[in-house]
Structure formats: structure tokens, C-alpha cells
Amino acid sequence: MAQSFGLMLYYVLAHQYGVLQRRRLEHQKDATRIHERLGTPKERRPDAPLIWCHVKTKTQVDAFFETISRIREDGDELWFLLTSESADLDDFLKQHLPEQCFHLFLPLQAPQFIRPYLEHWKPDAVVWTENPSHPLILCEIAARKIPLILADANMPAAKPSLFHQLLRLDKSLYQKFEAILARDEETADWLKRQGIETDKIEIIGPMQEGTVALACNEVERARLAALLLTRPIWLAACCSENEEAIVIAAHKTAMRRAHRLLLIVVPERPERGSTLAQDFEAAGLNTCLRSGGEDPDENTQVYVADTEGEMGLWYRLAPTTFMGGTLEPNTKPGGASPYDPAALGSAILHGPELGPFADSYARLGEAGATEFVEDKTTLATAVETLLAPDKAAIMAHNAWAVSSGGSLVTGRIIELLTDVLDTPRAG
Structure with a gap:
């Protein structure tokens, strides 16, 4: 009950925060990508399966590029949405984005922007990296029964904010993931202490670039x-x-x-x-x-x-x-x-x-x-x-x-995504 009340309060506060953030964005000189932040992207969603991958570091971008390359070897029509929050990553992705991929900023952390974003993209699965940040996005994804995978999970370097502790949000977010790929045993043990089911956790190492050996005659x-x-x-x-x-x-x-x-x-x-x-x-x-x-x-x-x-x-x-x-x-x-x-x-x-x-x-x-x-x-x-x-x-x-x-982690992500795409999703 406390968790439900905390989440409701968080939604109310986030809505008001979104109103203020929208006003701030609309007064910026460079408003060319405001539509992404407001949850109304201009790109048309393709009529094909789409995987949403949220990245935080250049290493994770490289690993996802390898994942995309390998998962396409089967010849399936598959699209990817890569989201980030870093200007440096944005510049890199503009130059090196693979085919059949979109790159956008995350929407503002308010329900009035997150919901149209999800309604537009309708991802078939979501791969999040490191830690379950952005509670509202993850809650909205889970509410739509979209499969969630946490890759490169790492024990938080700092305690959650007092505000998040009072609302009991952080621990509950891990429960929304179907699979959690932990970097190391220390992270896995910490997750278990938070009450996460053991069968959801895999110790598989850090997410990093690797490659499949090039073929030859x-x-x-x-x-x-x-x-x-x-x-x-x-x-x-x-x-x-x-x-x-x-x-x-x-x-x-x-x-x-x-x-x-x-x-x-x-x-x-x-x-x-x-x-x-x-x-x-x-x-x-x-x-x-x-x-x-x-x-x-x-x-x-x-x-x-x-x-x-x-x-x-x-x-x-x-x-x-x-x-x-x-x-x-x-x-x-x-x-x-x-x-x-x-x-x-x-x-x-x-x-x-x-x-x-x-x-x-x-x-x-x-x-x-x-x-x-x-x-x-x-x-x-x-x-x-x-x-x-x-x-x-x-x-x-x-x-x-x-x-x-590096190939070990990307290979496991591919297996999980393949299972998701092959399994019919309940309404």
C-alpha cells in the first residue's frame, strides 16, 4: 500500500515537473529536437518488430552495435530504437548509426510525455543498461506488459536518494525486469539482498564490445x-x-x-x-x-x-x-x-x-x-x-x-531477445 501511494505521489509530482520542463524547453534557442523530449517523435514507426535499447556509455553503444549486427544475421526484418541522454553519445550515434535504427533522446520524465512516446513506438522488448533509472518510464513499460531486460547491471555506487527511499521506488523497479544480467558476483549478491528472485539474475560480466569471427572459405x-x-x-x-x-x-x-x-x-x-x-x-x-x-x-x-x-x-x-x-x-x-x-x-x-x-x-x-x-x-x-x-x-x-x-554478453542478450520475439505477448 505504501509503495502504491508512493508511486501515485511520484506521478503527481512528475506531472508538475514536466509542465515546468516543457516551458523551459520551449524557451531554448535550439528547439530542433524538443519533439523527442515531449514524447512526439517525427519518425514513423516501421511495420516490423522493434527493440528499444537504452544506453549510457560509448562501450554499451559499441556492444549494442555488435548485438544488432549479430541478431540480423538470421535475415529477420528487425528495427532498433537507441535512446541516450548524453550529448557526446548523440554526436557519435549521428555518425555511426546502423541501418534500420533510430536514435532519440528519452522523453521528459513525466507521464504526459512518456505515454505518447510508448504509444508511438510500441516496442516489442526493451533492454535497459546499468541500473533501473527513470522510474516512470519503467513503470509505464511494465504496465503495457512489454518484456524488460536489464543488461550490464551494476551495484549502485551510492545509496538512493531519501526521496526515493521514502517512496520505496528503487527496489521495486528491479522486480519489473524479466532477466537481469549482472556484471559480477558482488552485484548479484546485492540484488538478492533486495529480494530479487535468484532465477532472474545471471552473472555474465560487463557489457563490452566483442565480435563474431569473420567467416572464410x-x-x-x-x-x-x-x-x-x-x-x-x-x-x-x-x-x-x-x-x-x-x-x-x-x-x-x-x-x-x-x-x-x-x-x-x-x-x-x-x-x-x-x-x-x-x-x-x-x-x-x-x-x-x-x-x-x-x-x-x-x-x-x-x-x-x-x-x-x-x-x-x-x-x-x-x-x-x-x-x-x-x-x-x-x-x-x-x-x-x-x-x-x-x-x-x-x-x-x-x-x-x-x-x-x-x-x-x-x-x-x-x-x-x-x-x-x-x-x-x-x-x-x-x-x-x-x-x-x-x-x-x-x-x-x-x-x-x-x-x-564481449561476445558472451551480447550473445546472451540475443538469446533473450530471440525468445521474446518468438513468444506471443498477452494483450
């Missing part, structure tokens, strides 16, 4: 592996034109220590393949071209892999990968995601230009999975160091461990 992998069986190999992936000369010089230097060293180069643009092969030949390196149907032999020093859709093959063959796009500013700063080679157990070399992948490189670096290079000299030195199988193996294992850890 296994017959072709085995064939090339047999051809290159005893040769040391390194890969320069998606190199920009500015980096090509650096890679040539680094390879020539590294070959002084290992004359049988083979470099596989994937140009940033496949059409650069034949020109790049000519540049390597002009530098005195025996080169063959993938698009020309040529195979590397014992005398080949550089293999230009200028075909599309085969990165999974090259990451599998090379125990060490230099990530192109990271040494020199170019049209695609940061190149490709470092989690692609990480998932396939390749040690990673990179420069300072990390683009949108700075957080990913930081996480891999902390785990001892990467090495920083800044020019042709340090790149050559790093390649030479990783010719030692034990050194490369340690870094490769660390890379794989980080990547697979």
Missing part, C-alpha cells in the same frame, strides 16, 4: 596454409595510400632478420591492387597478385590480397596484423575494427590514428593484445619481435580472450 584456408606451412607471415590490413610506402620499408627491414618472411597486404581499396604490386616490385620485392589468380610460392615476398570479402581468411593465416588506417590520417581514420583480427587470434599492431575505435584499442591494449607503432622503424621492429612464436601467441591469446568476453 575453409578449403581455401587449408590450401594456402599448406603452401605457406613453414613461412613466417604478417598482414598489413586495409592500408591507405599514405601507409603503403611505410609498409614496404618496414617489410624490407624485417626481412634482414627473417629472409623467408612473407607480407600479405590488403589495400584500402581493391582497385589499388595492381598499382601496389608494381610499387612492391619496383622496391625489389618479389610480388604476386591475388586478383590475378596467382599463388605465393617459396620465392614470393609480398602477396597483394586485392579481393573483397576475404578478411577472415587473411586474419586466420597471419599471426600478426598491422591495422592500416592508424598511422596516417586518411579518408577512413582508424581503418577496420581491431576486434576482427582479435576474434581470430592475431596479435595487433597499430598507430596513433584510431578514429572511432579508440576505446576498443584501449581495451585490447590493457589486456596486452596490441603494440603501438609510429613509423616504418618501429613497425619493422615490432614485426621482428613478433617473429618469436611465443610472443605472438601470448598477444594473440589475449586478443582472443578480450573479444570472446
